[in-house]
Amino acid sequence: xxxxxxxxxxxxxxxxxxxxxxxxxxxxxxxxxxxxxxxxxxxxxxxxxxxxxxxxxxxxxxxxxxxxxxxxxxxxxxxxxxxxxxxxxxxxxxxxxxxxxxxxxxxxxxxxxxxxxxxxxxxxxxxxxxxxxxxxxxxxxxxxxxxxxxxxxxxxxxxxxxxxxxxxxxxxxxxxxxxxxxxxxxxxxxxxxxxxx
Numbered sequence: 001x002x003x004x005x006x007x008x009x010x011x012x013x014x015x016x017x018x019x020x021x022x023x024x025x026x027x028x029x030x031x032x033x034x035x036x037x038x039x040x041x042x043x044x045x046x047x048x049x050x051x052x053x054x055x056x057x058x059x060x061x062x063x064x065x066x067x068x069x070x071x072x073x074x075x076x077x078x079x080x081x082x083x084x085x086x087x088x089x090x091x092x093x094x095x096x097x098x099x100x101x102x103x104x105x106x107x108x109x110x111x112x113x114x115x116x117x118x119x120x121x122x123x124x125x126x127x128x129x130x131x132x133x134x135x136x137x138x139x140x141x142x143x144x145x146x147x148x149x150x151x152x153x154x155x156x157x158x159x160x161x162x163x164x165x166x167x168x169x170x171x172x173x174x175x176x177x178x179x180x181x182x183x184x185x186x187x188x189x190x191x192x193x194x195x196x197x
Contacts (some may be wrong), residue, residue, distance in 0.1 A: 006107035007149035012074035018175035024187030
């Protein structure tokens with residue numbers, strides 16, 4: 001189980017996709033639950049929050065007890081909000097109780113780069129609620145002013161945590177660094193077979 005955390009538009013989804021493509025882990029980006037809930041309820045309302053939480057918990061439970069290789073989950077973790085830490089801990093525990101390893105990849109990038117990424121074609125295709133780019137930009141700046149997305153001091157030198165400034169790195173470069181640092185097993189290429197001896 002790999003949490004890819006960081007501020008809005010830092011590249012969590014694209015890095016998560018790159019990691020998933022190399023390892024066979026399944027990508028569950030946070031907007032998959034958000035966009036579904038937004039089809040029914042306004043952001044931040046009690047029904048919206050319950051639906052998002054329920055979707056995430058159910059996906060985590062099903063993957064954790066399956067024979068799938070694991071999950072990459074993206075999450076904007078505001079370290080000034082104790083509730084965010086509780087969400088992460090509850091989701092992580094679903095894998096831990098089954099003996100799964102839980103890892104944290106913390107992405108950081110300059111605000112200017114994140115503002116640029118906030119309007120990329122891939123992001124807008126995957127996240128319909130971000131397609132009003134003026135409103136999305138305003139929300140990003142407001143979130144930066146209101147919250148702390150800096151994990152400094154939270155993880156210390158734990159072996160399950162890796163911080164990468166990806167301002168000038170491609171998603172593939174970041175994925176390679178994370179895979180190497182965490183020693184994640186690579187997926188077998190399609191068509192290859194394990195050798196029999």
